[in-house]
Amino acid sequence: MSRRYIISFAVAALVVAGVVGVAASRAQGGTTLPSISPAALLAKAATAAKSPTPVSGDVAWTNGLIPGSDLTGLLGGQGSAPSSLAGLAMGGSGRLWVQPGSGVRLDVQGSGSDFVLVGGKSGVWTYSSATGTAVQYALPAGTGTSAPKPTASAVDPLAAITKGLQHFAATGTVAVTGDQTVAGRQSYVLTITPAAGITTTLGSVRVAIDGATYVPLQVQVFAKGDTTPTLSAGFTSVS
Amino acid sequence: MMLLSRELTKLFAQKRSYVGWAGLLLVPMLMTLALYLNRNNTHDHGPGGIISQAMHNGLLIPVAAITLLSAFLLPLLASMIGSYQLAGEAETGTIKTWLMHSISRGGVLASKWGVAVIYVAIGLVLVAVGGLVAGALAFGLHAPVLLSGQTVSIGAGLWLSLLSYLYVLVGVICVLSLALLFATFTNSSLTAAIAALVVVIVMNILGAFSYFNFLKPYLFTSHLDAWQGLLSQPIDWHPITTGLITFAIYIVALMGAAWYVFRRKDILV
Numbered sequence A: 001m002s003r004r005y006i007i008s009f010a011v012a013a014l015v016v017a018g019v020v021g022v023a024a025s026r027a028q029g030g031t032t033l034p035s036i037s038p039a040a041l042l043a044k045a046a047t048a049a050k051s052p053t054p055v056s057g058d059v060a061w062t063n064g065l066i067p068g069s070d071l072t073g074l075l076g077g078q079g080s081a082p083s084s085l086a087g088l089a090m091g092g093s094g095r096l097w098v099q100p101g102s103g104v105r106l107d108v109q110g111s112g113s114d115f116v117l118v119g120g121k122s123g124v125w126t127y128s129s130a131t132g133t134a135v136q137y138a139l140p141a142g143t144g145t146s147a148p149k150p151t152a153s154a155v156d157p158l159a160a161i162t163k164g165l166q167h168f169a170a171t172g173t174v175a176v177t178g179d180q181t182v183a184g185r186q187s188y189v190l191t192i193t194p195a196a197g198i199t200t201t202l203g204s205v206r207v208a209i210d211g212a213t214y215v216p217l218q219v220q221v222f223a224k225g226d227t228t229p230t231l232s233a234g235f236t237s238v239s
Numbered sequence B: 001m002m003l004l005s006r007e008l009t010k011l012f013a014q015k016r017s018y019v020g021w022a023g024l025l026l027v028p029m030l031m032t033l034a035l036y037l038n039r040n041n042t043h044d045h046g047p048g049g050i051i052s053q054a055m056h057n058g059l060l061i062p063v064a065a066i067t068l069l070s071a072f073l074l075p076l077l078a079s080m081i082g083s084y085q086l087a088g089e090a091e092t093g094t095i096k097t098w099l100m101h102s103i104s105r106g107g108v109l110a111s112k113w114g115v116a117v118i119y120v121a122i123g124l125v126l127v128a129v130g131g132l133v134a135g136a137l138a139f140g141l142h143a144p145v146l147l148s149g150q151t152v153s154i155g156a157g158l159w160l161s162l163l164s165y166l167y168v169l170v171g172v173i174c175v176l177s178l179a180l181l182f183a184t185f186t187n188s189s190l191t192a193a194i195a196a197l198v199v200v201i202v203m204n205i206l207g208a209f210s211y212f213n214f215l216k217p218y219l220f221t222s223h224l225d226a227w228q229g230l231l232s233q234p235i236d237w238h239p240i241t242t243g244l245i246t247f248a249i250y251i252v253a254l255m256g257a258a259w260y261v262f263r264r265k266d267i268l269v
Helices: A003-027 A038-050 A148-155 A157-171 B002-013 B015-037 B049-056 B058-069 B074-093 B095-099 B105-139 B154-185 B189-208 B210-218 B225-230 B237-263
Strands: A055-063 A091-099 A105-110 A114-120 A121-126 A134-135 A172-182 A187-193 A202-210 A216-223 A231-238
Touching: A038 A157, A038 A187, A038 B074, A148 B105, A187 A216, B002 B105, B015 B049, B015 B058, B015 B074, B015 B105, B049 B058, B049 B105, B058 B074, B058 B105, B058 B154, B058 B225, B074 B105, B074 B154, B074 B189, B074 B210, B074 B237, B105 B154, B105 B237, B154 B189, B154 B225, B154 B237, B189 B210, B210 B237, B225 B237
Parallel strands: none
Antiparallel strands: A055 A091, A055 A231, A091 A105, A105 A114, A114 A121, A121 A134, A172 A187, A187 A202, A202 A216, A216 A231
């Protein structure tokens, strides 16, 4: 009798080990990237942002500044989707499509409902299937005629991340601190630390930049002395 | 095949089969009735999501019904039917007589599994057809609005509903296989059914807390909702394929273990 139990538990353990093994082998990349200087990496990222290619994939973001619930949804795999823009700030995950120059689309799936955000030149729309409402957020007046360029960059998060990175590099130290696999892509990790003279609670900002396409894949903001990111946003898979 | 047809005869001859089916049929009916009677109440928008949208479109009633059922009633029925197949025979003392004939134990186990799958599939067909008929009578059939906001044709809506049901069926087969495995250990069908349900509920609770997020990909319960990706445009295939692979691994492992135990089990009663 006891042998039967042992063998069936061994089968179960083998299956679990197999699944974990497959997941682990998928997570780790193959080769290491050639070393690169921070400036060269930033320049390549800037070039990549200037001649943009459409990007889509699964994204996830967390916000440690707003306390959230520990429960992610009882009796069901997923929690509910946010029903307004403010709900997005709590953190979440979804699918993102970016077509540089024309717009973005974000689809956040929850249990039984979706929250969709569409941004383009004509403004930002959200649709919540939980409440059955669509909301249009008009862009500030004048953006259409006098200053079309900021609109385009505000709509394109990838270009915005690249631009912000270049601004920040002036007041802190920038270093390439190795490789990391983000969203299944071998990526450079660019770590930006504030200069020693500046009093701040900010520990560091880490940006993972795809080693092949130089597209920023993940941004993490760390508080001083903290090992888990306070804010993070990035792709979990790129397609 | 002969074993399976015999099992089907037994299934249709038992009263308890019809109780489960009646319960499954009742859910979409009650839901439609509640939504229909509440249709003029403009202050109450219902529970939101698919169920609220079903208030305007009978086509969505089957999908709305499955969101309610997949959390508890379907796993319950699956573990009941899965455990009763083997342990029930032991309780009534018929399994000993049966296994004395020159039939393979693997074949017995496969036919038991097959008949349990057929039972759950018939239950799901009842939910879908019942919900569709009730929904059509109450609200009519219209081109459905997907969760992501797009409108698709009635045919596409029915096709997506069918795919959703097939996905849920595979998920429920996991619970059923779990119950069948437990039924090979014990001679009490209630014990096996409760054990399977306990495992499902523990998995649900582990999946509900963010601390155990690292476990989530390996629990089949956290994949049970992934069919909702079918209702977004473009379809979110990634969680669906992950879910199906997870279900397949569970089903093969559970049935493999059940076969190993049952093949050499001493039948004493």
